[in-house]
Amino acid sequence: MDMKVNKKLGLKERYNLMTRDLAWTPTYQAVKDVFPYTEYEGIKIHDWDKFEDPFRMTMDSYWKYQAEKERKLYAIIDAFTQNNGHLGVTDARYINTLKLFLTGVSPLEYMAHRGFAHVGRQYPGAGPRVACLMQSLDEIRHAQTQIHSLSNYNKHYNGFQNWRHQHDRVWYLSVPKSFFDDAVSAGPFEFIVAIGFAFEYVLTNLLFVPFISGAAYNGDMGAMAFGFSAQSDESRHMTLGLEVIKFILEQDPDNLPIVQAWLDKWFWRGYRVLTLVAMMMDYMLPKRVMSWKEAWEIYAEQNGTALFNDLARYGIKVPKGWEQACKDKDHLSHQAWNVFYNYGAAAPFHTWAPSEKDMEWLSAKYPDTFDKYYRPVWEHYAKEQAEGRRFYNGTLPMLCQVCQVPMFFTEPDDPTKIAYRESEYKGMKYHCCSDCCKHIFDNEPEKYAQSWLPVHQIYQGNCFPADVDPSKPDFNPLAEVLRWYKITQGQDNMDFADSPDKKNFEAWRAQATSN
Amino acid sequence: MSNVFIAFQKNEDSRAIVNAIVADNPTAIVSDQPAMVKIDVPGRMVIRKSTIEGEIGREFDLQEMHVHLITLSGNIDETDDEFSLTWNQ
Amino acid sequence: MQIDLRTVSITPLRQTYNHIAERLGADKPASRYIEGTMDVQANANFHYRPTWDPQHELFDPRRTRIVMQDWYALKDPRQLYYGTYTQARARMQETAEADFEFVESRGLAERFDDAARRTALDFYVPLRHVAWGANMNGAYQCAYGYGTAITQPCLYAGMDQLGIAQYLTRLGLLLGNQGDLEAGKHAWLNAPAWQGLRRLVEDTWVLKDWFELFVAQNVVQDGVLFGLAYKEVDQAISEKAGPTVSMLTRFQAEWFQDASKWVDAVIKAAASESADNQALLSQWYGQWRARVQEALAPVAQLALGEQGAQALERAVAAVDARMVKAGLTLSA
Numbered sequence: 001m002d003m004k005v006n007k008k009l010g011l012k013e014r015y016n017l018m019t020r021d022l023a024w025t026p027t028y029q030a031v032k033d034v035f036p037y038t039e040y041e042g043i044k045i046h047d048w049d050k051f052e053d054p055f056r057m058t059m060d061s062y063w064k065y066q067a068e069k070e071r072k073l074y075a076i077i078d079a080f081t082q083n084n085g086h087l088g089v090t091d092a093r094y095i096n097t098l099k100l101f102l103t104g105v106s107p108l109e110y111m112a113h114r115g116f117a118h119v120g121r122q123y124p125g126a127g128p129r130v131a132c133l134m135q136s137l138d139e140i141r142h143a144q145t146q147i148h149s150l151s152n153y154n155k156h157y158n159g160f161q162n163w164r165h166q167h168d169r170v171w172y173l174s175v176p177k178s179f180f181d182d183a184v185s186a187g188p189f190e191f192i193v194a195i196g197f198a199f200e201y202v203l204t205n206l207l208f209v210p211f212i213s214g215a216a217y218n219g220d221m222g223a224m225a226f227g228f229s230a231q232s233d234e235s236r237h238m239t240l241g242l243e244v245i246k247f248i249l250e251q252d253p254d255n256l257p258i259v260q261a262w263l264d265k266w267f268w269r270g271y272r273v274l275t276l277v278a279m280m281m282d283y284m285l286p287k288r289v290m291s292w293k294e295a296w297e298i299y300a301e302q303n304g305t306a307l308f309n310d311l312a313r314y315g316i317k318v319p320k321g322w323e324q325a326c327k328d329k330d331h332l333s334h335q336a337w338n339v340f341y342n343y344g345a346a347a348p349f350h351t352w353a354p355s356e357k358d359m360e361w362l363s364a365k366y367p368d369t370f371d372k373y374y375r376p377v378w379e380h381y382a383k384e385q386a387e388g389r390r391f392y393n394g395t396l397p398m399l400c401q402v403c404q405v406p407m408f409f410t411e412p413d414d415p416t417k418i419a420y421r422e423s424e425y426k427g428m429k430y431h432c433c434s435d436c437c438k439h440i441f442d443n444e445p446e447k448y449a450q451s452w453l454p455v456h457q458i459y460q461g462n463c464f465p466a467d468v469d470p471s472k473p474d475f476n477p478l479a480e481v482l483r484w485y486k487i488t489q490g491q492d493n494m495d496f497a498d499s500p501d502k503k504n505f506e507a508w509r510a511q512a513t514s515n
Numbered sequence: 516m517s518n519v520f521i522a523f524q525k526n527e528d529s530r531a532i533v534n535a536i537v538a539d540n541p542t543a544i545v546s547d548q549p550a551m552v553k554i555d556v557p558g559r560m561v562i563r564k565s566t567i568e569g570e571i572g573r574e575f576d577l578q579e580m581h582v583h584l585i586t587l588s589g590n591i592d593e594t595d596d597e598f599s600l601t602w603n604q
Numbered sequence: 605m606q607i608d609l610r611t612v613s614i615t616p617l618r619q620t621y622n623h624i625a626e627r628l629g630a631d632k633p634a635s636r637y638i639e640g641t642m643d644v645q646a647n648a649n650f651h652y653r654p655t656w657d658p659q660h661e662l663f664d665p666r667r668t669r670i671v672m673q674d675w676y677a678l679k680d681p682r683q684l685y686y687g688t689y690t691q692a693r694a695r696m697q698e699t700a701e702a703d704f705e706f707v708e709s710r711g712l713a714e715r716f717d718d719a720a721r722r723t724a725l726d727f728y729v730p731l732r733h734v735a736w737g738a739n740m741n742g743a744y745q746c747a748y749g750y751g752t753a754i755t756q757p758c759l760y761a762g763m764d765q766l767g768i769a770q771y772l773t774r775l776g777l778l779l780g781n782q783g784d785l786e787a788g789k790h791a792w793l794n795a796p797a798w799q800g801l802r803r804l805v806e807d808t809w810v811l812k813d814w815f816e817l818f819v820a821q822n823v824v825q826d827g828v829l830f831g832l833a834y835k836e837v838d839q840a841i842s843e844k845a846g847p848t849v850s851m852l853t854r855f856q857a858e859w860f861q862d863a864s865k866w867v868d869a870v871i872k873a874a875a876s877e878s879a880d881n882q883a884l885l886s887q888w889y890g891q892w893r894a895r896v897q898e899a900l901a902p903v904a905q906l907a908l909g910e911q912g913a914q915a916l917e918r919a920v921a922a923v924d925a926r927m928v929k930a931g932l933t934l935s936a
Contacts, residue, residue: 011595017785018770022736024793028806037656054591059767060697065581067694070687084614110644117759121743133743137763141686144640151639155616162622168648181651184662216549228524232584239591303588306517310602452649508614
């Protein structure tokens, strides 16, 4: 009998047999019918086998290591729940960052899951297909671990309970929703550059480090546990993003201008979504990790520079809007929180003016801008509030047609002047917050003209419950919109100072420490 | 020269991985943070299976790193025996 | 900050998320499966039409002819969400790993009967490509299906098939060597016995209706093929040469039992929804059953010789029985 001795196969060779070698070029059906979306974006791929698989993980290893992570994570979540861990956070104001997370970010994890399933089916190359499908699995992991981790907060605090309904309707939540809808509705190559590279590589640390570290600093072991656990998946995602970008650029020089344009667009769209993170870091965390400015300097300026220096050999340039984002780092969080303070009646989480101690920290972190431009605003609000006139803005903000953030952004070189840009398309006027958003609009007006802008929708009368009668004398449009949003007045919204969250947290803590 | 970096959750197993990285990368800078340890190395970091096994006292598949990994930065190359991060500059 | 909270009992404001409470009919505690599955997919106010399919919204129930009042009626009886999915598969993986290690360390592959080895390699190795095709189809269903209840398990099944393809690859390397993988691929691409099946797989790749694809792939193809491969052929080889190959395909046999529970529940729920659904599902079942039976006939013969035809009939009959139980009507 033959005793064939198998030459020991290396990792790369073995992985090839476990993935690429499984695939073949169809002959009974046309390749273009099996993979119908690969050409319309103009990207040219000559040899899919040149794709270098990052993290050559077979399914058996995937199940093994991911199951271990899940076991550990749920053990922590269970312990945290059983121990009333939520009472161990620094201050109930912290919990509002989690509301922002569940309503704004968790639904995007689910969109990523479906988006990666889509591109994981549509790429002809076996290597990228497998990596994308593993990412699709990871993303539903993130969506579900977040829904599960935050479930216990939902039981005790207000503003979590209608996350699905609100993500699809509420005015600031269309910022993240439209971001991902934009990516998934784009072609498969744009999707991977947008999400795999621009979001998961260039910008990811700016989303996750603040939230996770914020959780750690504020005693939230539950969120911290899912954060760290998710991040290990993110490393695989980051390497996929970086590898894909290099692969596309190496395949054909004609791909460079297309990829650069996508990088410009998606850096900017991603940066605009991070507005919410900036204000979270500087204004919502009772115990702060670092300022938005500091995070930008480490994770964007330093890390980004290393990255773009590495990619310069392909002809890639730093994205358009980079310079403006760097200039804005001294202003972004303050301007954003001001808007949310204004519209605190219309959001299902609480807002508040920074205390004197908070302002000391802000002053120290923003020596060039805080005392000059923003402290006077907060002191004014605090005074009004102390005199029983806590300010709530009764009108609705104009939203940027592209990023859908309220148009509060100021000119890059003049923080006292709101930036307005305009474009015309098919006889209609569209408004944008910046040169970059306008540029994005002008490139694809037929796309952005479709946007479901929450404020426009309200004014068009599309955001009232079915039983509303606008002809009634006591008709209160904003109140009816809140009902349609499923925001319970006086419970989910308004200032933290008067909130049930604050009362409950204090009462429960007292229960725990006295007799 | 820019740094590559890798960050792990702080636990028993990752302690051994960190020790191994420090042993194999003389210019490594270790940064201890709440629940996380980050290691920066200028230009190139190499992580060796055999060194980890020496530290941890058992067989170790490099892919097991995934269980503890938080984030990383740099171009990856992996074989059965080594995992490296590099910036080409 | 540590607080001693040993005996504090706090009354929660609510038991679960509002959309979950609405589905449960009351605010009561919900399982992780329910919280992580029900209504998780967006269903309103999409911002842009997909440039790759402008006729539909990003998620659109019209991508299939099956009609459901509530797509979340297609719940998975196994209640698999990501956590329970990976843990269930990790347990199976541990067993499979031990089995492969057992066979390898005791030299069972070397000592295996040569004729049985040849049959096993000729039959099982090309199936790694069928599994790859199934992986692609699972991705399709997840991408274009409607509602997390059905799209989630479709992806899990697709990734399971990738795992199966990888186990079959290892079977090839253990019983044989890289040359056998090459030969298996060559047969898949060129040998007459395999072309019917390959054509079938490629035809599934261009199906537009994701629910029809579910019937073609998850019901019919998996149903008949797994019955043939991991029951009939497995038994025949074991009887001749002992359980070595059974150990190397145990994952597939157990997976099939698990997946069938889910598949049957989906068909049952969709068929009981309406006469139209029942008729459409029955029609699809009939069409794909005929095709699969035809495609697998030479493959069954390759493995079982004259016994192949009857073995295939038994495998088909088993799926028929499941589908009748699930409410479908078999065509004459």
